[in-house]
Amino acid sequence: MSGGPVLDEQRLKHLELLQSVIARLGNNSFLIKGWxxxxxGVLVAVADRSPGRETIPVALALAVGFWLLDGYYLRQERLFRALYERVVGDGDDPPPPFTMDAERYGGPVSWFAVLLSRPTLFCYGVLAAANCLLLVFTH
Incomplete structure (x- = not known):
């Protein structure tokens, strides 16, 4: 038998709602990285075939734009995970039942820190650096 907290039906339903939001945000982040x-890759391939290098700045801007968008989704996911932990916990100040206000009840999550986290730097930082190198060393 487990010694953990016993959750009532209302809190379990709230946790299910939060889990579905967290799953959707994680899926959105994954899709953004793929796109x-x-x-x-398509823009770099086009730049390789064309005589000019006009498409490389577009690829760089695209990488930065997706980096910012993914940072937004990852920050939202972290806020909802913090809200989930608060609903599970037995703290003195629990959030209201069925609240989805992750900004207010989730805790502090810096958007800048999310943008510079390892997963985002590895994906978008490498793409942006590669595009910058291509821009410098082409024609």
């Missing part, structure tokens, strides 16, 4: 890598 960014695919579109950047």
């Amino acid at each position: 960014c890598i695919t579109l950047s």
Whole structure:
């Protein structure tokens, strides 16, 4: 038998709602990464075939734009995870039942820190650096 807290039906339903939001945000982040890598690859391939290098700045802007968008989704996911932990916990100040206000009850999550986290730097930082190098060393 487990010694953890016993959750009532209302809190369990609230946790299910939060889990579904967290799953959707994680899926959106995954899809954004896939689209960014695919579109950047296409633009670099087009830049290789064309005499000019006009498409490389577009690929760089695309990588930065997707980086910002993914940072938004990852920040939202972290806020909802913090809200989930608060609903599960037995703290003194629990959030209201069925609240989805992650900004207010989730805790502090810096958007800048999310943008510079390892997963985002590895994906978008590498793409942006590669595009910058291509811009410098082409023609």
